[in-house]
Amino acid sequence: MTKRTLDGFIPSDLLHDIARLNPNASLSFIATILETQKIAQAAASGRIPYRFAAGKAERQIYDAKNTTRLPGTRARFEGDKATGDKTTDNAYDYHGGMRDFLKQEFGWNSIDGNGMNLVGTVHYGRNYNNAFWNGSSMTYGDGDGVIFVTFVTANVVGHELAHGVTEHTSGLDYYGESGALNESFSDVMGACYEQWLNKETVDKAHWLIGKGIFGPTIKGVALRSMIAPGTAYNDPKLGKDPQPDHYSKLYRGSGDNGGVHINSGIPNKAFALFANAVGGHSWKEPAHIWWESNCGTNRVTGRASIADFARKTVENCNTMAPALVAKLKKAWDDVGIKV
Numbered sequence: 001m002t003k004r005t006l007d008g009f010i011p012s013d014l015l016h017d018i019a020r021l022n023p024n025a026s027l028s029f030i031a032t033i034l035e036t037q038k039i040a041q042a043a044a045s046g047r048i049p050y051r052f053a054a055g056k057a058e059r060q061i062y063d064a065k066n067t068t069r070l071p072g073t074r075a076r077f078e079g080d081k082a083t084g085d086k087t088t089d090n091a092y093d094y095h096g097g098m099r100d101f102l103k104q105e106f107g108w109n110s111i112d113g114n115g116m117n118l119v120g121t122v123h124y125g126r127n128y129n130n131a132f133w134n135g136s137s138m139t140y141g142d143g144d145g146v147i148f149v150t151f152v153t154a155n156v157v158g159h160e161l162a163h164g165v166t167e168h169t170s171g172l173d174y175y176g177e178s179g180a181l182n183e184s185f186s187d188v189m190g191a192c193y194e195q196w197l198n199k200e201t202v203d204k205a206h207w208l209i210g211k212g213i214f215g216p217t218i219k220g221v222a223l224r225s226m227i228a229p230g231t232a233y234n235d236p237k238l239g240k241d242p243q244p245d246h247y248s249k250l251y252r253g254s255g256d257n258g259g260v261h262i263n264s265g266i267p268n269k270a271f272a273l274f275a276n277a278v279g280g281h282s283w284k285e286p287a288h289i290w291w292e293s294n295c296g297t298n299r300v301t302g303r304a305s306i307a308d309f310a311r312k313t314v315e316n317c318n319t320m321a322p323a324l325v326a327k328l329k330k331a332w333d334d335v336g337i338k339v
């Protein structure tokens with residue numbers, strides 16, 4: 001089992017399904033799969049195409065101008081004025097927003113806790129249908145314009161940069177249940193970051209991951225739903241959202257790295273239920289308990305199971321917010337995990 005350091009936002013199993021279901025569009029999806037694999041292998045073997053030293057948590061946004069050369073041409077660095085290219089300027093804003101969210105809410109300095117610069121490349125490739133974190137930087141394709149229309153959203157940026165945080169803290173292994181927890185932590189942070197940006201309370205939140213990435217003809221609201229896993233999309237071009245919402249329906253196959261993007265629905269729902277039961281802002285106690293359990297001094301280790309993580313959250317809740325323990329246990333219980 002190789003430890004993956006790369007995460008495409010769109011799971012490769014879904015890209016394969018789309019290529020199979022859409023013969024006319026299959027070339028661009030096969031190219032996306034091959035390109036993502038190439039970068040995954042380079043990342044796993046330490047041959048990351050470029051690496052940036054720790055810095056002052058400054059933003060460095062590049063433009064690949066529809067080539068696959070990384071990092072591309074300098075587009076907008078920290079302090080530069082807006083470029084007028086919406087994708088570049090959104091990437092600049094969302095990277096900065098996530099940096100500020102981590103700092104203000106968790107006292108965490110950039111992705112690695114040590115002021116690493118926030119490097120991103122936009123307009124990667126032609127019809128490239130993914131966004132990924134390669135261990136040192138972010139890369140965003142533009143999508144094919146039909147199924148996917150963008151990957152530069154607050155939610156996607158938050159999700160992917162949170163993978164970098166996990167890499168530098170618990171290091172949850174990207175396979176099976178620990179991989180599902182790794183995915184789920186990124187969804188939790190992506191959702192909380194978006195709610196924080198919009199100053200939204202939990203009752204107003206949509207709890208969707210990847211809202212806005214699909215084209216208008218796709219029957220789906222997002223890539224995943226944290227509050228109702230398995231209901232995000234159902235379209236002949238994509239198939240159906242495969243996420244279970246209860247541990248009794250755990251996926252046990254070997255696809256998707258042992259179901260990392262599938263079984264993440266279970267801890268995702270536990271978080272959304274807990275945050276809703278607590279009320280107010282998700283990024284307060286609920287996110288802080290999750291953060292402590294993945295990144296703090298009392299955190300899980302690399303091969304943790306979903307039940308291990310649930311126990312850890314209850315331990316931390318006992319210390320951090322004892323009045324909320326009953327609500328937390330109930331949320332886990334509702335997804336089939338007894339603590």
Ligand SMILES: [Zn+2]
Pocket residue numbers: 007008009159160163183186
């Ligand atoms: Zn991910």
